[in-house]
Amino acid sequence: MKKPVIMIDGNEATASVAHRLNEVIAIYPITPSSNMGEFADEWSAKGKKNLWGTIPLVVEMQSEGGAAGAVHGALQTGALTTTFTASQGLLLMIPNMYKIAGELTSTVFHVAARSIAAHALSIYGDHQDVMAVRQTGWALLSSGSVQEAHDFAAIAQMSTLKSRVPFLHFFDGFRTSHEVNKIYQITDEDLRSLVDDELIRAHRARGLNPNTPVLRGSAQNPDVYFQMREAVNKYYAATPAITQEAMDKFAKVTGRHYNLFDYYGHPEAERVVVAMGSGGETVEETVKYLAAKGEKVGAVRVRLYRPFPVEHFLKALPKSVKSIAALDRTKEPGASGEPLYLDVVNALVEGQRSNIKVIGGRYGLSSKEFTPAMVKAVLDEMSKPEPKNHFTVGIHDDVSHTSLEVDPSFQIEDEGTVSCVFFGLGSDGTVGANKNSIKIIGEETDNFAQGYFYYDSKKSGTVTMSHLRFGPKPIRAPYLIELNQANFVACHQFTFLERVNMLKYAKTGATFLLNSLYGPDEVWEQLPVEVQKDIIEKKLKFFVINGYDVAEKTGMGGRMNTIMQTAFFAISGILPREAAIAEIKHAIEKSYGKRGEAVVRKNFEAVDSTLENLYEVKVPAEITSKMTRRQPVPSEAPKFVREVLGEIIGANGDTIPVSAFPVDGTFPTGTTQWEKRNIALEIPVWDENICIQCGKCVMVCPHAVIRHKVYDEKLLADASESFKHMPSKFKEFSQGYAYTVQVAPEDCTGCTLCVEICPVKDKTQVGRKAINMEPQPPLREQEAKNWDFFMQIPDLDRKLINPSTIKNSQLLRPLFEFSGACAGCGETPYVKLVSQLFGDRAVIANATGCSSIYGGNLPTTPWAVDSKGRGPAWSNSLFEDNAEFGLGMRLTIDKQVEYARELLTGFEKELGREFVSALLNAEQSDDAGIEAQRERVAELKEKLGRSSDARARDLIGLADNLVKKSVWIIGGDGWAYDIGYGGLDHVMASGRNVNILVLDTEVYSNTGGQASKATPRAAVAKFAMGGKGLPKKDLGLIAMSYGYVYVARVAMGANDQQTLRAMLEAESYDGPSLIIAYSPCIAHGYDMARSLDQAKLAVQSGHWPMYRYDPRLAGQGQNPLIIESKEPSIPISQYAYNETRYKMLTQLDEARAEELMREAQQDAKSRWTLYQQMAAMHYNGDKKE
């Protein structure tokens, strides 16, 4: 019988086994493991049963710590239980992992191994997380490919049931978790013959049961704890043999044989590399290649890393071995070596084979490429008389000089393998199409196939890269397609040519497919010099397709997926054209059939018309272009931006040496201004003839690309003719002042929110406003110059601005600009407002999530500085601890203020009582007061500067604290409602002066829209595919219950003035403040340009009541709660059914949708009634009813 083959990624391969072998699955989203939880949730939602015919119960927890606790409980009561996690999530599970192991409990956790946040967060893969749990008593089983992830998921389950030692099955995050590869599927029948039901019954029987009561989890004392810790030893001793036995049984059933350590290479190898994970795959392939050429080299792939079976390891080594290099995909600063290295050293010592020379090295941190050339470099190093120990490979370490030289020309790709690289825009569907294509190639032809996908760090306007390989031999190359290796390069967006060097991947004679607005006869002249040169010199076959036109005519919009996929198959000839088209259409029906006939039809039409619009270009012999590729950042950018950030933008980050970087993760702010992304097709254009200068467009802009200024009209003398202006209508700044609204054309994302919010309608043509969208390209150059001119106009002095009105507040310079957030992001306008109002004295603690990504992901970051160099100081600690992190900042400031004041009073004599008193009692409730205090502090420093007194020097260092600082704790609902809620609660309870801004998108936006406790009833989200059945948690109500927490619930789109007022009040309140901000998100499923209207409907329907709760009012005998929205005047459904997340439920289960909507309506009513009653209470104790 032919074995079933499928094309899937590592996460699906793993989850497909885990879902079939478990009863309870506790999940929590964390990249790159989230998809495993999503698959499990989806399958259970669809009614997919496990091996024993029952649907696994999937439950989302509030954190990984919570998931581990729930898993522990489920295991203790006898269920087959699993979870999926990575990185920080695994760290949060450590306490429970000790318990689970200590109690000898059978379970498997599946981990997509990922970096740990240290100097910076990284979502990418290495073994730092796994290595952080190697001491917990869990068995660690490492898989290195998609097939292995599938297989080891089963082997781990078999082994844990038999050994009673819990297993952590891990594979490399992204590299394996997200690689699509052709694998042989383990069928249900296979699984049935692999898993012993008696062992499951035994596991169940060990569960807590009041009919046979036992106690587990006692507290012990010095007399016995130690002995019991040792009592488990025999189980660990037995585990390797049990695992090998499972592997052997697995081999009998599936034909795929693994060992605890697998040796590959020359039988008389002298140099052997030891590695695990996907790196082991690269090592294996490389040594096989070299051994075939006669080199005495070998590889040991580590499968079972804990318990580390020394004997098996020694057995795996050929007797001929003289030296070993142990490669660790982790870093333990300060250790005498990385863990695998130490284990190898120890094994050789214990096995009395110390004659073998061992070196250790690090590779592949955060998914850093690990290629055959790097393996070769390691092997070459081993041949040296004095090889480097504790080396690194894959980077250029010019500081500690640990790195090995790598010769990139060493490549081992099989001649028969076809490699293809595709460049697309995130939104154009390129990745989806390529996943589809490689699936077709893998499943519909005899070819083996592999797909891997790479994204940049922005959330909108992302450049994606797809690396596809296929050929007659299995594809075992867990690294990107290398330079000069691609047989096919496709560029799905013409504008990339001016900034991305994509033809460096093409080999001589390769094919280049370009999506081009220009036809075969015109395109050549539109190519930059570098592109023309590569096409000529590499003798590329060059094809163009006007995919934009085909997409437009077939209703595909900006989606190039189907079109470019069709063109790829048509040119590449992998399948006969007719067969390829049939397969593409079949895939379209399969992928989109459920979405409706219209979707299938438009895709079919796109397929058909692609072929009619595909042309080969006759390549001229000469380079004729005058255009050159653009520099990533302008030459006037600061050195660090040019030499480091610019290189990252230009996709050369891998080549930057260690010395170029800060040692402690500290970066300059205000760097997004140098990264001009030009992603908007249309930008707003100001009409100064009808503008009323309200500033609303400035306030709503998520990317701070539209700004207004009032300035001395004399400055216009230097303005160009195209620079627009009008007389200022500001009361405070009228005579002699000019006014301009200016757009940053190259930073705009084209979201149109500014147009939507503009309240002005042209009286002669009501469709026109004071801001209107127009095509960007013809305006780009002119408006870029105008933007530069606008930016050098001085900002008004903050002292003169009363920020309590929208128009005035928007004169304050945004110190958060041009972030990589989605176009139309509903969070960033709030963040930007904080930066405007308080940014020059703000310290910000930012929870991990969207806001930490668009706020802090390299290459460039949006937090900026004002003309005086002041701006928000920002940091991200973790996801779960942000409130505490922010509180810590507050505590420092409070302490240092106190100390500074203490020191200051000691200098009364020298400084004068009056001056000291002025510093101590400064009124700092507004910018004028703060500025005056800044001047005093400057004077203080000046005066003390002459003193050599140690206390004076301390005071100089602390004096800045005498100027009021503003502590902001910012994060999303996943943090505030779920994982960080305990800390948030404690910080609010502390009474300290912190300002907490919750950007409530009602889902975990950053990881792709999983439900949180902020998700409203009746909405569909990941992990709530059948619609959330319970209401949104009322965080504001909980906070109000303290009585001393300032609470505001705001929706900028519904009432910007209320938002502004709440921000100012919250910051002015000397205690904890909580602002819960309605934040439209693409995960809601509607056009973000409509988010202002939608916010209004959310408020009008009672879904989002707006209020402010100011404890100060209670002190004045007034009710602190002021409700600022009216009684719900429209049904919840009128708001909800504008959003796909609600509508989807009607498409799944109309009756449930109706029922949940009815309940959601009741929620709104009850909430409103409760608030009304609270707001009606009187707080004047003397007053009698």
Place this chain on the structure above:
Amino acid sequence: MPDLSTTYLGLKLKNPLVASASPLSKKVERARKLEEAGIAAIVMYSLFEEQIIHESLELDHFLNRGSESYAEAMSYLPDGGLYGISPEKYLNQVAGLKKAVNIPVIGSLNGVSKGGWTSYARKIEEAGADALELNMYYIATDMDITSGDIEDTQVELVAEVKSAIKIPLAVKISPFVTSLPNFARRLAEAGADGLVLFNRFYQPDFDLDELEIVHSLDLSTSADLRLPLRWISILHGKVNADLALTSGVHTHKDVLKAMMAGAKVAMTASNLLHNGEQAIGPILNELEEWMKEREYESIGQMQGSMSQTSVKEPAAFERANYMKVLGSYRDLP
């Protein structure tokens, strides 16, 4: 006891009062109540192909939005092929209504594509509808399209749908046709078994505060009866199709007028939307009372009795403006 029964599209109806296409048919329970209250047939709410297409493309758009763009979020909404857009909901409702009531259920369809009209018509037939009403309208805004072009397209469409189904076919038309009799005859010749006069449309209004267009559909009043009344009177006996009057049917008098003009049925929706199914009983009772008082034996007796061909002064239906007519005169021998 006068006989209230009538036939429409070959369907035997117990009386001439039919619920026209409206949201009332969205709930099986509501339809059952209409039947209990005495309604003779139900025209279902329309299956709008355009809406299905829109919802389908919309779902596709938002499921794709932001997907495969960012390493941490491969998508932003769950999918898994669980959520779907199709005419199933409508077709299930046809089947559900057929099961729940004993009166005829007439499907209603508004298509946009040629293939859509015929394929959905077939599906509605398969779902068990007793007849199909095509909800045809076209707001012509293109200066290059002539009235002839539009009529040709619609006539062609009727012929195509007719050939695709076996159940009777009615066509609901707009009053905005230059020569309605000719168009009506062409539709009948193309295969329409019935013509429903007239479709009512949302008319845009202006919000002077916001300077925006607002859409609303006002419920009809008895005054709205006049327009279809005139045209049914004119068409009666001249086209080979059953005529149905819709718009402005609120009282038994409205029903009587419709019948006398020549309609086989009088369709009502506004009244039911406003007053609920309780409005049906009184209309039918008063209709019966009126007939008893005037000693009418059957509805059939009065159908067309005041049509253009039956009245003394056929020109009354042709006048568009008030003319001061002092008296009639005639040539006497």
